[in-house]
Amino acid sequence: MRYSSWLxxxxxxxxxxxxxxxxxxxxxxxxxxxxxxxxxRFQKAIGLPNLAITSAARYLRHYSITDLTTxxxxxxxxxxxxxxxxxxxxxxxxxxxxxxxxxxxxx
Amino acid sequence: xxxxxxxxxxxxxxxxxxxxLLRRRSKNILILIIFILLVFAVSAxxxxxxxxxxxMMITSNDLPDITVQRILGGRQVNIPASFIPEIExxxxxxxVETRVWGYFYLASLQANFTIYGMDLTLLEDGEYxxxxxxxxxxxxxxxxxxSSRPDFRMIIxxxxxxxxxxxxxxxxxxxxxxxWEKPIPFDIxxxxxxxxxxxxxxxxxxxxxxxxxxxxxxxxxxxDLVVYVPNPEEIENIALKxxxxxxxxRTVTRAQIQNTYASVFGWKSAFVLSSLLVAILxxxxxxxxxASGLSPxxxxxxxxxxxxxxxxxxxxxxxxxxxxxxxxIASLAGILxxxxxxxxxxxxxxxxxxxxxxxxxxxxxxxxxxxxxxLLLIVTISVVPYLAVTVFPAWKAAITDPDVIMRNIG
Numbered sequence: 100m101r102y103s104s105w106l107x108x109x110x111x112x113x114x115x116x117x118x119x120x121x122x123x124x125x126x127x128x129x130x131x132x133x134x135x136x137x138x139x140r141f142q143k144a145i146g147l148p149n150l151a152i153t154s155a156a157r158y159l160r161h162y163s164i165t166d167l168t169t170x171x172x173x174x175x176x177x178x179x180x181x182x183x184x185x186x187x188x189x190x191x192x193x194x195x196x197x198x199x200x201x202x203x204x205x206x
Numbered sequence: 207x208x209x210x211x212x213x214x215x216x217x218x219x220x221x222x223x224x225x226x227l228l229r230r231r232s233k234n235i236l237i238l239i240i241f242i243l244l245v246f247a248v249s250a251x252x253x254x255x256x257x258x259x260x261x262m263m264i265t266s267n268d269l270p271d272i273t274v275q276r277i278l279g280g281r282q283v284n285i286p287a288s289f290i291p292e293i294e295x296x297x298x299x300x301x302v303e304t305r306v307w308g309y310f311y312l313a314s315l316q317a318n319f320t321i322y323g324m325d326l327t328l329l330e331d332g333e334y335x336x337x338x339x340x341x342x343x344x345x346x347x348x349x350x351x352x353s354s355r356p357d358f359r360m361i362i363x364x365x366x367x368x369x370x371x372x373x374x375x376x377x378x379x380x381x382x383x384x385x386w387e388k389p390i391p392f393d394i395x396x397x398x399x400x401x402x403x404x405x406x407x408x409x410x411x412x413x414x415x416x417x418x419x420x421x422x423x424x425x426x427x428x429x430d431l432v433v434y435v436p437n438p439e440e441i442e443n444i445a446l447k448x449x450x451x452x453x454x455x456r457t458v459t460r461a462q463i464q465n466t467y468a469s470v471f472g473w474k475s476a477f478v479l480s481s482l483l484v485a486i487l488x489x490x491x492x493x494x495x496x497a498s499g500l501s502p503x504x505x506x507x508x509x510x511x512x513x514x515x516x517x518x519x520x521x522x523x524x525x526x527x528x529x530x531x532x533x534x535i536a537s538l539a540g541i542l543x544x545x546x547x548x549x550x551x552x553x554x555x556x557x558x559x560x561x562x563x564x565x566x567x568x569x570x571x572x573x574x575x576x577x578x579x580x581l582l583l584i585v586t587i588s589v590v591p592y593l594a595v596t597v598f599p600a601w602k603a604a605i606t607d608p609d610v611i612m613r614n615i616g
Contacts, residue, residue: 101221103217106220117538124545134401138401141398144334145405146432148262150568152561153561153564154319163467164430164458166280166282181562182563188471
């Protein structure tokens, strides 16, 4: 058999493989759509953010509403004690209360 | 060899390119393996971080509008009830709800549970009923026995359930801390459905009063507050007002949480950065090796081809097909392998980085996040530079006098 024919066979195998993965992708998306309502209801009932992928530390479990000094205790972006801290970006501190407020603002 | 239609001609050229690749079999297989590994690593990281972000984003619109925490000495502390009427007075605020939640560390299993207090009757009826697999209430009699201690009921996540099953506590669980006089028993009345596993896996939802006992929360104090604002345009303003009026409070709006979701596994995280840097460095070495020129053997081959009458463009076509076949197969195989690894095999090895030292973690069946733009980018940045560094040295050799190349004096 010619070498180019072998290449065609390899390409056909890749196409079949891609087809299988596309089928899986499509199936997963359909499943997600079916589960969407249940998950949204859950989120509405339990208002806590973030995914339960790690519960090693509270600032990794509830990363979005963690207090400001718990993670990265020594300085921002300091190497973390917990292995999963390696996968997380230091939180955004831009929502800190403005540090200096003079006087008592009127209500 | 180079006669016939364009298609036939290309077919012959491809035949020759494949022969040429196979002649330097060991070197090319090594390049192919490294190339596949690089594309695989980059795609796998993009897939897993994209999917986790998507998993978080998918329900983010149902998060509370504003979360209010009290900060004391840089740490979050309990918030007293006295803040509630003050915040309710702010125009535009529809409702202020209190939340009781925290963590419970079970030393014997080295597990951290998230404890959340709420009125469980809210989950028992209406649309929320569907998020729970109800258990332990097979008949009315048992139901009555449970309702006799309504403050000591809980619904748990699937991960907690599996863990408690191992210690034969899947029907009722005893909360205990050494500082307490006696343990507090809780009946488990249901588990959250597996569809919510990524959110509920480590969760124990207790009746509020029971949660207060377990978290040792004094009366009239709450973990944090949730503020609902019907007009989305006003959320930022009201959050600002809360911070201005009560400097001890910190607000986290839904938009801010969504921002953290979008960036949590972003470019700045050590995980993504280190993986990408290693991949880019390895790719540069590969490119450098190629770009530094052809081997004397390859040069001689080009010289011979030119001497027996091949045109420069045919020689370049041969080299183009060599590079294209190698880098194309590598990119395709790398991406397909990465998909299978993340979504079929559930990322063994990689998921441990995210799990860290947690004892309770979900099954990692993630929503596939395959962005065609990213795939195109991966293919472009892997195939095009490789083609360039394959064709360019060949072009340099092909335009030199064959005699000079064959005598190796060039």
